[in-house]
Amino acid sequence: MLAPPWIAVPPPGYGGIEQVIALLTDQLTARGNDVTLFAAPGTRSDARVRSPLEGTHPDEIQMALYEVDHVASTFAGMEQTDPPFDVLHDHCGFAAFAFADRIDTPVLHTLHGPFTEETFAFYSRHAHKASVVALSRYQAEQAPDELDVVAVIGNPIVVGDFPFGEEQGDYLLWIGRLNDDKGPQRAIAAAREAERPLVIAGPVQPGQEEFFAREVEPHVDDKQIRYIGEVGDEKGELYAGASALLMPIRWPEPFGLVMTEALACGTPVIAFPEGSASEIVLDGETGFVVEDEHAMADAIGRLGEIDRARCRESARERFDVTTVAESYEGAYERVI
Secondary structure, eight states, X not given: OBOOSSSOSSOSSSOHHHHHHHHHHHHHHHTTOOOEEEOOTTOOOSSEEEOOSSSOOTTSTTOHHHHHHHHHHHHHHHHTOSSOOSOEEEOSTTHHHHTGGGXXXXXXXXXXXXXXXXXXXXXXXXXXXXXXXXXXXXXXXXXXXXXXXXXXXXOOBOGGGSOOOOSOOSEEEEESOOSTTTOHHHHHHHHHHHTOOEEEEOOOOTTOHHHIIIIIGGGOOXXXXXXXXXXXXXXXXXXXXXXXXXXXXXXXXXXOHHHHHHHHTTOOEEEOSOTTHHHHSOBTTTEEEOSSHHHHHHHHTTGGGSOHHHHHHHHHHHHBHHHHHHHHHHHHHHHO
């Protein structure tokens, strides 16, 4: 299992890929697989851990120096292992995929980001070197024809770790990074039209201060619209206490972890039909897929139609780490 070199696994704070790796690696180990995790120093895992570099690099993310050093050192370490590895599961940027034909071990690469013009060209050029897993059918459909997509497997969560909100809460929830693509301003418009209170949670990242000051802050009155900043351990209770999670995104998100986390708490999701949203949200069953803010406001009035227990069960069936680990075992077998 090859993690990125930037931060430890599991992550000390934000780190979606590292959290996925932590859950998947421990579950694969618990299922009897012999797993070695190549990751940044400070990593804790039930698997065997090796750290090729001397330190972490949280402030140099995407700097080629550390990624290629990390990957090349991992490849060298793999060559010295007896017996040899059956498969390398790569989560590390682009370096390992680009040089996957330089090692004898089959490589399975999880596509953690969306396809852009640049990444599409990269994967087209190097497609013959490794196989990939897509996070959603939408993402798989965007892939170059040459790319060997062996499976569609969503990111894992541990459903049992999330509290279940059996009763519909008294507020709507929007959670994420506050920028235009994520759409907090559209959530505000829908909540106002539906005349329902809205809680907004998430960080204002560097470069987004002007957006926040223009589109969000003027509406925050601590009555109908509340902004509570970035959340940590209390996130589960926040999901469970909400009547719905609003996802008015306008970008092709390849997965959308907050949707699965909300469903794990029994909280329906109302989302725009971008990226993977129409796959994660079962329209009319675990929430609603709508076209715009007006339709979102209408859907808020229909939340009584959704069975919150079914939301949680759907998350368990499709996204719990036990299901995801089993699916990856099948993908490994196909690649081997």
